[in-house]
Amino acid sequence: MAKQPSSFLILSLFFPRRGDSFLYLFAIISIFSLFLTHFSRSALVHADSHFEGFDAEDDDFDDQSIDPTTLRSPPLTKPEPYTTKITPPDPKTPDPDPVSNLNSDSQSPSSDLPKTSPTTTFDFWDEEEFEGLPIEQPALEVATTAENVTAVDSSSDPTTSTKSGNVKAQRTYTVEIVCGSFLIIFAINFFTGKRENENIALAWAAQFAAKDSIFEKSFSLLGIGESADDDAPLLLKEGHTVFKFHASGRRYCRGLLATMELKSRQDLISRIYNMIVPTRDEITFEVYMNDDAMDHVVFALAKKKVAKFMQKDVRDLQRFANLISQPAGRKWVAEELGVISESKEVASDLITEAVLDQVFGDKAFEKFGKNFISMHFSDQQQGIHKKVLSFKFVLPGPNKVAELTRLVALVPFYIDLIGRYKLSSQARSKTEAARLKATQEAQRELKNTRQEALQRKKAERRRMLEEAEAKLSAETIRKKETKERARQMKKGMPKIKMARGA
Known part of the structure; x- marks a missing residue:
């Protein structure tokens, strides 16, 4: 998303749009009436001061x-x-x-x-x-x-009492004016910020999920409806800053979930904080692949700072993949990007010439890649879905949503590419060995975790018994020891069999 300057946000508070004119007019009239009352009382106090005192x-x-x-x-x-x-x-x-x-x-x-x-x-x-x-x-x-x-x-003399009453009223109204003005501005910002987020989400849906759009052509079912004939909304609003879009009905995958995480524009304090520490709106696409449609692939492409962070913190990338340098004698991605892959073969096969020419090449990325954050493909994800393709982009304003066209087009392109992709026998043997080793380590970690849990339970049970014995009286302990001694003596005595006479 293109960063909005702070001056534009400040001007948006004083120059409303077409739908917010009534709210701003009501706020201005309210503030003007409060200040008029305040200054009229101040003028009355100064007018009475000529007659005050006993000079x-x-x-x-x-x-x-x-x-x-x-x-x-x-x-x-x-x-x-x-x-x-x-x-x-x-x-x-x-x-x-x-x-x-x-x-x-x-x-x-x-x-x-x-x-x-x-x-x-x-x-x-x-x-x-x-x-x-x-x-x-x-x-x-x-x-x-x-x-x-x-x-x-x-x-x-009533003049002195009137003066003191006016001073108290003046102080009280000053506090009320400040508090009332803050509440009015907070309420106006709530409705305007809420509408801004909704406009951004609706602009994206109109660009990429409407009729004859990318997702309408790539998937047979859009939105949360059970069939294409249902008149269901395309977007699911989970809060003032979170909007979700669901699509399904394409081969190689079970479905797609797009999540828009927007700035908290409806919160005045968050808006002021965003002016000081700029944040951005983001959209994440998660494609859940079929189990038989994705080979052993662990791959990520992101900006260099993000790539280093992912390689350290993302579990599957940390365990299976490494940073890949540029292959010799081959066109590669722009310098701003970093590639993380399980093998060079996978990286070379997934970064095709068409992708470099359209988005990730030097010239193309300078023009179309400013909203790109990362993409991550893995068959070793944690959770219900093991094989997932993830794309993360910056979401621009409602008037600049068309800038995401080439980036959004990567989603259906890589669904088909990963669905048809097969590793070579040599690369596959390496990936299987790595996955077998990872499975053994996971089983070993699980076993150690279970043993630690059993030891904690035993230690807890032992501690509880010691606390119970400490609470017993001395007489109870003596009886218990006597009983235990008698049991041990009885156990150590020889057993004698008695036979009955005929």
Whole structure:
């Protein structure tokens, strides 16, 4: 598959196709309404800020503030005696004149407190016994009064509470806008990504499984129907990213199964991950050959990196095949490809001149082989089907599916070639010896596995018995030993036969 640039994926989110216009319009209207609500509330908060606070009231209060130095103790009535704490005078300081103090108080500037008639503060004052005046703290009382007034005014003013409520609402709506936008984008991406995968699968089916296509001409039964007359779908959807196609009704093989594994476009997180780490869509063809239609063949052709990986990890290739170099005096595959085969004879017979000219030659592969990954033929597969032909290609976009035409044409070509292919007697003797050796090794491994399983069972049984004996009490163990000793003594005694008298 041709890699789609990340810019194309990003543009697909903002420029919808014909079928997705309604979803994108609904998303844009929803996001616009949420942001409009957010900014309208922010504008209301800024408009109210002109009337918030107590700046003007604080200024008036400062203008009419009371000078603490001009205050005296409030007059006390005679029925309520006034007690005060008298501080002894400092002998170093001169005695203040009460008369001068009274005159200075009478000349002090007027305050906002109500004026009272001049009366004697202390009726029981004896100047000969006590000297000085009591220490007064009117500033503390004034500050306390101002704080009480401010607290009452702030609690009674509704503007401050409105401001705090708007700030909380603003924070809440910011989180909701982000979460709502993410959910809307996630939902839109789910439906658009799901449709993209379906379009790719349907485009492939229309190109290669429709009427007068390659598979329609090569197989008599397409899809999951039981007969050709059934109106059954061609593709079987096993998930949002997996589509399967089945075909049967051709000689040399039991059937064909094509599996399309696509990218998780419906998942927004996977789509973002695919932008960072590019992946590709793949299609795999598995052809299940008849038992009598395939000789001893273990062969693989892939790009060099993939070929090295297959030779190390694929069991049959690791056991029977090796990398094959280019034969002398013969046209060979492109340099990007690696050949793994059980023998050079098999590799030379399966890589024909026609295949080199059409796909795997230097010039042909440069033009038509960019979507090729690997092909693997083996009669020693693990599983139900022993003889399988496997082809793996990159699946391009829905508008470029025609690029797979020559690669898909390899499937029916190799079905017929492998079905008719027969090894020479010399190559066959080598392959039979290798398979006999592999069978013996497999039987030996199976035997070792069974012995290991039996040993594990015995060890487990022994461990269970030891644990059971450890749980028994000392008295039970003593009785058991006594019983075992008596049994051994009885077993060691000579046997005496008794005869009855006549």
